[in-house]
Amino acid sequence: MMLEVDRAAKRRGGRLLWRDLSFSVARGEVLALTGPSGSGKSTLLDCIGLIDSLDSGAVRIDGTTAGRSHARARRLRRDHLGYLFQDFGLVPDMTVDANIDIGRPDRGRRGLRTRTAEALERVGLAGRGSDRAHDLSGGEQxxxxxxxxxxxxxxVILADEPTSALDDDNARMVLDTLADFASAGAAVLVATHDPSVVAWAASVLRLEPTGPR
Structure with missing residues (x-):
């Protein structure tokens, strides 16, 4: 399995969000993570993405766990993980090209501009690389x-409510692109409240608030 969560538990503000939570996402699979507000969907994505830590249990990316090693967590984020945030996760004052270059596993410049230009063309933003992120609409960001x-x-792609602020056309582009990633072998985990996104995903995991235990 590309992504495994094994007997995970997490408290937030003295409240137990979930415990003994185990699931996996294989290469080529899209899993929708759903549940009411307060069930800990975003917190779970942060723990899987090694931005936050579990109280107990383990997250394995391609069979490897970061444990308590910050260096190993950085390597896993750099080499395996990609994020798609509800607020887009861009640096407003940086150019489009510079935002795309953030977090690349290889910092070599050879061929980078070509790959960036090709990616922008694919998402309908050809020639916009020198624009500042704050000048773009939400859909463009x-x-x-x-x-x-x-x-x-x-x-592994972790997407937190990636369509919630978008119109129908941009939302469809996001879902189509995530499906393309899965078809190419990525494991895709999408946290969402949107019933249409839940229906689109191949598999669904519903979180329920656990309570104060």
């Missing part, structure tokens, strides 16, 4: 975030 994933080609 999410397209830049998609282009960043296209350049990096991560093994």
């Amino acid at each position: 999410q397209r830049v975030a998609l282009a960043r994933l296209l350049v990096k080609q991560p093994d």
